[in-house]
Amino acid sequence: MFSDVLIIGGGAAGICAAIAARKKARENGIDDKGFSIIVLERNPRPGAKIRISGGGKCNVTHRGTVEELIVKGFHRETEQRFLRYSFYSFSNQDVRDLLGRHDVRTVARVDGKVFPATGIAGDVIRAFEKELKKSAVEVFTGERAVSAEKKSGVFRVLTEKTVFRAERLILATGGVSYPQTGTTGDGLKIASGFGHTIKKPLAALAPIYLKPAPFSMLAGVSLRGVGLTVRAEKKRVSRIGELLITHKGISGPACLSLSREAAELFEAADKVEVMIDFLPDISSEALKKLFLELVSNQGGQTVRKFLRMQDSIPSAFIPFIMQQAGVDPEEKWGNLTKKARLSLEHTLQNYVFGVVKAIPLDAGEVSAGGVMLKEVNRRTQESRRCENLFLCGELLDYTGEIGGFNLQAAFSTGWLAGSSLSISRYRNKPADLF
Numbered sequence: 001m002f003s004d005v006l007i008i009g010g011g012a013a014g015i016c017a018a019i020a021a022r023k024k025a026r027e028n029g030i031d032d033k034g035f036s037i038i039v040l041e042r043n044p045r046p047g048a049k050i051r052i053s054g055g056g057k058c059n060v061t062h063r064g065t066v067e068e069l070i071v072k073g074f075h076r077e078t079e080q081r082f083l084r085y086s087f088y089s090f091s092n093q094d095v096r097d098l099l100g101r102h103d104v105r106t107v108a109r110v111d112g113k114v115f116p117a118t119g120i121a122g123d124v125i126r127a128f129e130k131e132l133k134k135s136a137v138e139v140f141t142g143e144r145a146v147s148a149e150k151k152s153g154v155f156r157v158l159t160e161k162t163v164f165r166a167e168r169l170i171l172a173t174g175g176v177s178y179p180q181t182g183t184t185g186d187g188l189k190i191a192s193g194f195g196h197t198i199k200k201p202l203a204a205l206a207p208i209y210l211k212p213a214p215f216s217m218l219a220g221v222s223l224r225g226v227g228l229t230v231r232a233e234k235k236r237v238s239r240i241g242e243l244l245i246t247h248k249g250i251s252g253p254a255c256l257s258l259s260r261e262a263a264e265l266f267e268a269a270d271k272v273e274v275m276i277d278f279l280p281d282i283s284s285e286a287l288k289k290l291f292l293e294l295v296s297n298q299g300g301q302t303v304r305k306f307l308r309m310q311d312s313i314p315s316a317f318i319p320f321i322m323q324q325a326g327v328d329p330e331e332k333w334g335n336l337t338k339k340a341r342l343s344l345e346h347t348l349q350n351y352v353f354g355v356v357k358a359i360p361l362d363a364g365e366v367s368a369g370g371v372m373l374k375e376v377n378r379r380t381q382e383s384r385r386c387e388n389l390f391l392c393g394e395l396l397d398y399t400g401e402i403g404g405f406n407l408q409a410a411f412s413t414g415w416l417a418g419s420s421l422s423i424s425r426y427r428n429k430p431a432d433l434f
C-alpha cells in the first residue's frame with residue numbers, strides 16, 4: 001500500500017501530524033485524492049493514552065501564554081528551546097479551538113489545568129476522530145509497525161500483516177511508560193535504525209519505591225507544603241509540594257515532579273537517599289532562633305505539642321521524627337539538651353525517609369529519554385539523520401511537568417511535523433517502489 005505520508009502511532013502527536021498535513025496539502029491546492037495520509041495504530045482505536053489521561057478526565061493542556069507554558073512545564077533549557085517553535089505553531093489556544101469546533105468546550109481550573117468541561121476524556125478522542133475524518137485521513141488500526149527502511153527516497157514499513165510504502169514518514173509512537181497502552185518502544189528501535197541516538201528511557205512523573213518500605217501506618221498519609229529531596233553522594237535535587245506516602249514508598253505531586261531527576265541519580269549511584277523537610281519555609285537559622293525562644297519561653301511545654309501544631313507535620317509522623325532525632329516525645333523544651341535540640345532541628349529539615357529501591361518506568365505517566373533532541377530540527381521536527389523522516393511526541397527526549405504540558409507537547413510537535421512536510425503540487429511519485 002502506498003501513501004504520500006505514513007504516520008506510525010495514532011496518539012496525540014500522530015493525530016495532530018495527520019490533521020496538519022492535510023491542512024497544508026489543502027492550502028497548497030492539492031485535492032484529497034491526490035495526497036493520501038495514512039496513520040498506523042496498533043490498538044483497535046487511536047488515542048489510548050488520551051483516554052486514561054488525567055484520571056480519565058484528560059488534562060488536555062494548560063492555561064497561559066506560550067512562554068508561560070514553556071517555562072512552567074519544562075525545567076530544562078534545552079527542552080524549552082526545542083519546544084518553543086512547535087508551541088507557537090500549535091498553541092494551547094489552538095488545541096482548545098480545535099476541540100471547540102467539535103462542541104467540546106474546555107475549562108481552565110484555578111491551578112491552570114485545562115479539561116473538557118464534561119470531564120470525559122472520550123469527548124476529546126471523539127473530537128479528534130471527527131477532525132481526522134474531516135481531514136480525509138485513513139487510520140489503519142490493529143497494525144503494528146515492526147520495521148522500517150528507506151531506499152531510493154521511499155520508506156518501506158512492515159507491519160505484522162502488510163507492507164506500507166510512503167514518501168514521507170512520521171514517527172509518533174510515544175514513550176515507553178504504561179506499555180499496556182501500546183507504547184513498548186517500537187519507534188525507538190525504528191528511529192535508531194535510521195541512525196538516531198536513543199537516550200536510555202527512564203521513569204518520569206513516577207512513584208518512587210523505597211527500602212525499607214514505609215511503616216504500614218504511614219501509608220495513605222498526605223503531607224502538604226513539605227520539601228522533598230533526593231541525594232546521592234554530593235548531588236541533591238529538591239521540590240516543595242504535596243507528598244503522598246504509599247505502601248511501597250512515595251507518590252504525589254512533589255514526588256512525581258522529582259522522579260525524573262531521582263531516576264537519573266539512581267541510574268548513576270549505588271545509594272540514593274530520600275529526605276523530607278517538614279519546615280521548608282523556615283531557614284535553618286530562623287529555626288534555631290525559634291527553638292532557643294521555645295527553650296526560654298515555653299520550657300514547660302512538650303516538644304510533641306509544638307510538632308502537632310505544625311500543619312505540615314501529620315501526627316502519624318511525630319513518633320518517627322522524634323525517634324530519628326533521638327528525642328523523647330514527652331520531653332519538655334526546658335529539659336532539652338543542646339545536642340537534642342540541634343538534632344531535632346536537623347531532623348525536621350532533613351528527615352531521612354528511606355533509600356530508593358526502584359522508580360518503575362512502566363508506572364510513570366511519561367518516560368524521559370528517547371530520541372536526542374539535537375538530532376531533530378526544532379523548526380520542522382525533521383530528522384537530521386534522514387530526509388523526509390519526522391519525529392514527534394513523547395518519543396523525543398523531553399519531559400513535561402504534570403498539568404497538561406505533555407499532551408500539549410505531543411499536539412504541538414505533531415502539528416509542526418505535519419505542517420513541515422514538503423508538499424508541492426508538482427511532484428513525481430517515486431517510480432521505483434521497492
Ligand SMILES: Cc1cc2nc3c(=O)[nH]c(=O)nc-3n(C[C@H](O)[C@H](O)[C@H](O)COP(=O)(O)OP(=O)(O)OC[C@H]3O[C@@H](n4cnc5c(N)ncnc54)[C@H](O)[C@@H]3O)c2cc1C
Nearest residue numbers: 009011012013042053054059145174182186393394404407
Ligand atoms: C496514566 C497517564 C495519565 C496521563 N495524564 C496526562 C494528562 O492528564 N495530561 C497530559 O498532558 N499528559 C498526560 N499523560 C501523558 C500523555 O498522555 C503523553 O505524554 C502523550 O499522550 C504522548 O503522546 P504521543 O502521541 O507522543 O504518544 P502516545 O499517546 O503514547 O501515542 C503513541 C501511539 O503509538 C502507538 N504505537 C506504538 N508503537 C506502535 C507501532 N509499532 N505500530 C503502530 N502503532 C504504534 C501506540 O499504540 C499509541 O497509541 C498521561 C499519561 C499516562 C500514562
